[in-house]
Amino acid sequence: MSRIGKNxxxxxxxxxxxxxxxxxTVKGKLGTLTQEYSDVTIxxxxxxxxxxxxxDSKDHKxxxxxxxALVSNMIKGVTQGWSEELELVxxxxxxxxxxxxxxxxxxxxxxxxxxxxxEVKIETTAEKGKNPTIKLSxxxxxxxxxxxxxxxxxxxxxxxxxxxxxxxxxxxxxxAGKSA
Numbered sequence: 001m002s003r004i005g006k007n008x009x010x011x012x013x014x015x016x017x018x019x020x021x022x023x024x025t026v027k028g029k030l031g032t033l034t035q036e037y038s039d040v041t042i043x044x045x046x047x048x049x050x051x052x053x054x055x056d057s058k059d060h061k062x063x064x065x066x067x068x069a070l071v072s073n074m075i076k077g078v079t080q081g082w083s084e085e086l087e088l089v090x091x092x093x094x095x096x097x098x099x100x101x102x103x104x105x106x107x108x109x110x111x112x113x114x115x116x117x118x119e120v121k122i123e124t125t126a127e128k129g130k131n132p133t134i135k136l137s138x139x140x141x142x143x144x145x146x147x148x149x150x151x152x153x154x155x156x157x158x159x160x161x162x163x164x165x166x167x168x169x170x171x172x173x174x175x176a177g178k179s180a
Contacts, residue, residue, distance in 0.1 A: 005064035009049040009072045015079050017044050017071070024071055028078025030139040031119070035070055039063045042071065049075075073141045083137040084148045085168035089157065093165075095124045095132050102134070106155040106165070120147050133168070 011017055015028040019042050025034045040063050041052045051068040053060040076082070088095055094105040102122060104112040116122055119138050126132040134151065138144040148167070157164035159175045166172065 003065075005051055005053065005061075005068045007068070009051075009068065009075060011044070011047045011049060011075060012079050015075055017049055017075070019044060024074070026071070026074040026078050028075075028139070030078050030081050033074045033078060033140060035067075035074060037063075037067045037070075040067050042067065077139040077141055081137055081139050082141045082144050083135060084144055086134040086136070086148060086151055087166055087168050088132045088134070088164075089166060090155075090163035093132060093155075093163075094126065095134050096126075097122050097124045102151070104151075104154060112154055114151065116147060117143060119143055 015026065018025045018027075022038060023034055023036050024042055025032065039053070039060055041054070043050050043052070049071055051064060051071065053064040073082075088104075088106075090107060092105065092107060096103045100116045100118060100120075100122065102114045102116060102124070104114070106112060119140055120143060121137045123135040123137075124132065125135070136144055136148055136151075138147075152165045152167070155164045157166045157170075157172050159173060160177050162172055162174065
């Protein structure tokens with residue numbers, strides 16, 4: 001058995017899970033998420049979700065743990081939400097937002113303006129003496145990760161000085177540079 005897949009998922013207060021025609025729908029106070037699934041059976045029994053697989057084939061084993069993790073992330077997302085924090089390291093790097101528009105000054109000849117999906121909430125902070133930060137939050141973990149990766153791709157951290165956009169707490173592999 002998959003160690004992850006065999007664990008039941010507890011449904012907290014304020015969340016509901018419905019399974020119908022190969023689609024799992026999770027509703028909570030922060031929103032509604034849906035996920036299609038195949039090759040496994042998902043059952044809701046007295047405030048718990050169980051995921052089972054029909055055989056021990058390699059494909060079924062892989063999907064067993066995958067769909068259990070996806071449903072678990074959906075339940076956590078609609079009840080607590082997910083958040084990601086990005087840090088801009090570099091002289092003159094700035095981030096501001098007006099509503100769902102993120103305006104980035106990253107040392108290019110032009111500013112980068114990014115329209116974000118309405119499901120993603122954004123907050124930018126710039127304190128004197130500290131690096132500017134971008135805080136993203138959403139109920140959809142997949143969308144949040146995709147948006148954070150897109151923002152990071154505009155200026156990835158370089159290995160010599162560490163300048164660029166990095167995730168908060170991310171450890172970068174640094175290089176020594178020229179030897180004199």
